[in-house]
Amino acid sequence: MTTRRALLALPLLATPTILRAQGTDWRGSFRELRLGISSAENERDAIARQQPFAEYMRRKLGVPLRVFRATDYAGVVEALRSDQIEFARIGPANYALAHRVMGNRVAPFAKDIGDDGRTGYDSVVFVKADTPYRSLQDLRGKSFAFADPNSTSGFAFPSYFLRRAGFDPASHFSRTGFSGSHEQSVIAVLNGTYDAGATFWNSPTRGNIQRMEEKGMIPSGSTRIIWTSPEIPNSPWVLRTALPESLRRDWIAAVMALPTEDPDAFKVAASDARGIAPARHEDYLDVIAVVEENQARRRQRS
Template sequence: MLTRRLLLAGLGTVAASPTLAQQDDWRQSIREIRFGVSSAENEAAAIARNQPMVDYLAKRLGVPVKIYRVSDYAGLVEAMRADQLEFSRFGPAVYSLGRRVLGDKLQPLFRDVDNNGQEGYYSVVVVRADSPYRTVADLKGKSFAFADPNSTSGYAFPAYFLRKQGFDPQAHFSGTVFSGGHDNSVLALVRGQFDGVATYQVNENSGVVQRLALRGMIPAGATRVIWTSPLIPASPFSTRANLPQGLKDAFVAAMMAMKDEAPDVFKAFTDGQVSRYAPAKHEDYLDVIAVTEELEARRKQKPGG
């Protein structure tokens, strides 16, 4: 059972559109929609990306919409379990955790399709561009950071597949830590605090490193990828099964229409790297669930696990 303290801090509320004449039935019981965002992204960046989407949803759906930041990835599951969130985008490993905790109460709705038609992304091991490290083998005895224990690309996939390739993280690196988020990992790497980190990228033009460089938070070309995982299915936007179907349908319709109805909002929310959304189903994440379950079983086998 999760015991982590949930830290919810609202980023902003938008009033419902006063021009909406016809009220659907679900609006009689749902007076506010809460969308969960993990604190893995820094607050200023989260506001810049999400606030236009909040504005759009409030006008489109006709009820106030609020963004909530949570303390970590597992906080999204806790909030959904407590009926404190209506919608959130879950990383695949967080979705796996959510299904273990919530079962069918957690429902996937849709996921990104990038500009190349790809419905997924990759975990990558990144080093500083001026370092001598060219392969994971070169990081023997070096310091390494994962992002979060419930991150797919920042922990589950690299821990699982590196071990399958003969690099047990606990034995191969001099020490491993959880940085608290992808931004933290890459920023610390560039500052010289770690020799290697695990993060994610969609392609060579889109990912954590590219986003931080675009915002001037790290120099362009400051890092280099030395390892890439198999494809991870794109993170599902998810909801609670106990919500009115009319609300879920309205949310999906609004998000699907955002690119055409509010192209600037869509571009800001997706960093310009998403072409459209596609339906997501539970079966899409069975491989990720298998990876996370094996890691959990391994953890429990350790003394004190």
């Protein structure tokens, strides 16, 4: 599979020898299903994390599932737009991009419930723990790392809400840049490439920094949070609305049943979330407004 951005795939799971009789209408046209993900993790860990979910969906729906990770956030949107994948798990700002280029041809249907019971998360500004920076004011004239132009917590929300707080990134920092991923932002701050950065924070026990500590990628306690954004709605599960109704119905039912029918697969795929809640386009209207304002400002500068 190819798009304008490379996608990395899970190995194709073996096709079951006997397909379920129910729903053979869509199975006759779809010998496999394809899921795209935009992940904060490195390629190896992001792909491996989805393997139990892929196996669950194969058992549940009776056809193989291939999971693709784009090399950047916009790659998943391009794959959806060009009908190269049927489903995706993407960030809220990435959904805003998908809706802008696809309109009603893409729709959200679910979002995770965090371990703290919230259906939202935060963007945080972090610094290296042994630096003197304690506030956004302390970062005047310092360097700042964003994650990706289509990341909600890694760019859209911090750039918008820092401006509203009187700290326009274009003038407050000596320089800004895109690290390429949330993990790379943390690493860049810890190695001194940037003085501060933005990443996502779900709860005191879940988030990018905590996960990197658990994996041994960074020392525990090596960062300090100095700013937290307003709440962001959790990342949506989305699908192409042109898919057969029976396929959409079966996929949604299988996803919503995942936390109870295969809690281990859900725990791995969703990084210890508590459950899954329904999602609607209206849940992301504020994110869409933030993304549109950011884009308008960037166009004015170009």
